[in-house]
Amino acid sequence: MPARRGGCPLSPVGGARAWTVYALQAIAALEDLSVWQRQLHGLASEEVELECPACGDHVYLELVGDAIVATADPDDTGQGRVVRAAHPEDLAAPEARLLNLCQVHGHTRVAAELLHLFGQVTCPHCETQFHVADAFC
Numbered sequence: 829m830p831a832r833r834g835g836c837p838l839s840p841v842g843g844a845r846a847w848t849v850y851a852l853q854a855i856a857a858l859e860d861l862s863v864w865q866r867q868l869h870g871l872a873s874e875e876v877e878l879e880c881p882a883c884g885d886h887v888y889l890e891l892v893g894d895a896i897v898a899t900a901d902p903d904d905t906g907q908g909r910v911v912r913a914a915h916p917e918d919l920a921a922p923e924a925r926l927l928n929l930c931q932v933h934g935h936t937r938v939a940a941e942l943l944h945l946f947g948q949v950t951c952p953h954c955e956t957q958f959h960v961a962d963a964f965c
Contacts, residue, residue, distance in 0.1 A: 846872040848935050852926050861922035863964040868926075871941055875902055878963035882956035887949065889960070896944040900952040907952070911960070914946040923961075 853868035855861070870876035874891035888902040889911060897908030916927060923946045930939035950957050 845935075845938060848930070848938050852929060852938070855929065856922070856926060859922075859925065861925060862920070863961050864922055864926060867964050868945075871938075871945060876945065876960075877902075878960065880951040880954060880956060881958050881962050881965075883951060883954040885951070885953040887951055887953070887963070889945070889949065891941065894940065896941065898949040898952055909950045909952060911944045912948045913940075913943040914948075916943065919946060 849868055849872040853865065856868060857865035859865075867876070870889070871891075876889040876896075878887050878889070879885065880887050885900070888899050889896050890899060890902055890905045890908060892905050892908070896911040897905050898911055899905050899908035901907075914923070916924070919927060923942070927939055927942050927946075930936070930942060945960055948957055948959055949963075
């Protein structure tokens with residue numbers, strides 16, 4: 829999808845949320861921004877699948893309203909645990925870069941979702957707390 833003339837590539841005509849996430853993943857790949865060059869696509873489909881680094885079981889991160897919840901079953905988010913959002917000042921350089929791109933270009937919803945994705949989750953199977961990025965390493 830082409831960007832507006834003279835605009836930023838993160839400002840597509842129509843402003844589609846999923847397009848913004850895919851554009852961020854492309855930027856992350858071009859700039860070698862850690863695990864996010866391969867792992868943002870799930871946010872576009874509102875489901876991120878990962879494995880708990882402690883027990884190895886599948887954990888699903890589901891977008892529910894304005895929150896991301898961790899659940900053992902993607903079809904049952906009622907028992908899910910809210911992912912604790914990261915604080916912007918605590919972000920590593922790759923995460924800070926992606927968050928800044930969203931903020932500068934007015935993608936506040938995606939920026940809020942990124943803060944959750946950059947945060948901590950409690951495994952619904954073994955109760956271990958871990959950073960989402962650690963499950964992708």
